[in-house]
Ligand SMILES: [Zn+2]
C-alpha cells in the first residue's frame with residue numbers, strides 16, 4: 001500500500017485537511033488503489049520564500065518541491081519509513097512556467113510531488129464546493145504522479161480543467177479507463193507489458 005504524505009503550507013489547516021484525507025482515500029479506493037494518507041508536519045509550513053517570483057508575482061512550484069523533498073527526507077529518516085508520493089497544499093497563486101495558470105501541478109521528472117492551491121479553488125465556493133474541488137484536483141495531480149495523462153471524459157478527474165466550471169462538472173470517481181490504469185491489479189493492458 002502506498003503512503004502519500006501531505007504537506008500543508010500557508011494557511012491550509014484544520015477540517016479541510018481531514019476532509020481531503022477522507023475523500024481522497026475513498027476516491028482512490030473506488031479505483032482499486034488503497035492509499036495511506038498522512039500529514040507529514042505538526043503544523044502548516046511557512047511558504048518557501050525562494051519560491052516567490054517577484055516579476056511574475058506568483059509562487060513557482062519548484063520551490064515547494066524542494067521544501068517538500070527536505071521534509072520528506074527528514075520524516076523518512078526519523079521514522080524509518082518510505083513515503084511514495086507527496087501532496088503539497090497551499091493558499092497562494094502558483095505557477096510552473098511556461099504554465100502560468102493552474103489549480104495544481106505535479107513534477108514530471110520524478111513523479112513524486114504534486115501540489116494544489118486553494119487560491120483559485122475557493123473563489124465563490126461554499127465549504128462543500130471547496131471540499132469537492134480540492135479532492136478532485138488532488139486526485140488529478142496525484143493521478144499524474146501515477147503516470148495518468150489527461151482524459152477525454154469531462155466527468156473524469158483526469159480531464160483538463162481550464163476553469164472551476166470544468167472541475168465542478170467532474171465526478172469524484174475515475175472513469176473506467178483511468179481506473180484500469182491506476183488500479184494495483186490492472187496496469188498491464190495499458191502499459192503494454
Ligand atoms: Zn493535468
Ligand SMILES: [Zn+2]
Pocket residue numbers: 151152153156157158159174175176177178179
Ligand atoms: Zn479518465
